[in-house]
Amino acid sequence: MLQISDLHARYDGKDILTGVSLSIKPGEVHAIMGPNGAGKSTLGYVLSGRPQYEVTSGQVQLAGQDLLALEPEQRVAAGLFLAFQYPVEIPGVSTMNFLRTAVNAVRKARGQAEHDAPSFLRLVREKAKALGISEEMLKRPLNVGFSGGEKKRMETLQMLLLEPKLAVLDETDSGLDIDALKVVAQGVNSLRGSERSLLVITHYQRLLDYIKPDFVHVLSAGRIVKSGGPELALELEAKGYSHVA
Amino acid sequence: MSPEGWPSNTLEAYRYTDLSKIGALELPDGSIQCTGSLPADILTQAGRYTLEHFIPAARCASARYLRVARGVEVTLVETLTSAAPGVGAARQKLVIELEDGARLTHLRRQQLETSAFHWGETKITVARDASYTYMALNSGAALARQDLEITLAALGAQAAVYALQLLSEDQQGDLTTVIEHQAPQTTSDQLIKNVLTGRARGVYQGRIRVAPGAQKTNGQQQSRALLLSPQAEMNTKPELEIFADDVSCSHGAAVGALDEQVLYYLRARGLSCPQARSLLIGAFVDEILEKIAAPDVQSAWQREAQTWLQQHA
């Protein structure tokens, strides 16, 4: 599904990713853990094509496509989704209007029929309800005045609506209490299937109790320094990154 | 004043907008054709009226007086349209008096050819408990200046000014307001938005004057401009002259480009660059357009703003 080969990237003149290689097969869940500043968010931004994050060498393939040759919106159409660590607030744009514009843009780019207003409303209400997102939140401007936890639920809702092949979740667990974490994890798990893959970036073992990874990687100073099974996350929790990396 | 009666930028109030060059233009003389549904100069019947100015490619001027009778509620839809292409210079004056308790919503659409020069002066006197709301959509003219002078003359008088300018290429649009709070418990609220691209220049000068003794007045003023190109420019000059002590007045101004982080976020959700830009600019202009109470005017202006966005966003 996703094939990252020797990826180097810089931001603001500074080398941040210094040779990341990673292969994710359809249906697999991979977790990336690592200390603050290791480059985890940068990896997500580079995959999604954020301007100013410059790839200096390496390749990325998503479902056989050269991801790095695509514009950010083309990557979404190709099946990539990034749930942001810090979702932005957009005053004046109602959440519902934003969701509809995004989903229909992506459906159109994928050659699928666009939703009409009533059927889209039904779809959003159903998925929002399962994530504990109120009707009132959907009417408000996107993320404006939302709590940290509400923003993460909203990211999860967008992921479910955009039906990615590969979703990158960047610290989607931060800012969530344990109940909210379970709800979000349930939402993420509802997306899992043999044709979809997940790359879960997290600081804590906690999330991985609910979204069970097949593989765990440790990213440190812009490289993957160790890979293993789920037990690696427990080891990191017990001993800390410095010990492992 | 220049010999022809057009002010130059040596006068402080015309610093950003030199009109004397209009006076110097070699143009034939012509006249503004005014049509519409106004039955008389004094409006005693509630309802909606239109006032349409068709402006020729000539030097021309018009003046009009209107009075809204006591307690009468009126909507006035005013449009300024070019009667013919080519350079024209029009000076247009409208004087309005609102009697006690009268309410006027004034919707003004300036959609002149981009070769036109225009200077509009609107003077309004608002009597006790009367209320005046001015809403404007300006997208035309090479150079347009609208002077809006509102006098809140008696207790409880209210005024609101909500204007949107959409300007491109070498257009210049100037909105200059003077709001005189002459009596206690008068209120004014202004929100001015400019979307500027190309080398367009927006000007907003807003003066709020609170006379001695005009206690418990409230005067608010906000100017927001969105610059879509590096050469576009916004000049904002707020002036508060307050001679009473128990008042609440404030002003604010913001000028900026579209937020790159927000644009990226939208693209990371599948919107193309133009889609992301027009969603954000649409939200910016909607804050003005959603204040229009007349649904047909609102949807017409929304359509026109949308068309402008498609061409310029």
Ligand SMILES: Nc1ncnc2c1ncn2[C@@H]1O[C@H](COP(=O)(O)OP(=O)(O)O)[C@@H](O)[C@H]1O
């Ligand atoms: N937008 C940004 N602004 C400033 N520094 C950045 C930005 N993106 C990445 N960096 C730099 O890149 C490095 C890695 O950051 P990041 O990818 O956010 O790490 P992590 O997500 O693992 O905590 C840090 O040294 C950080 O300073």
Ligand SMILES: [Mg+2]
């Ligand atoms: Mg991070």
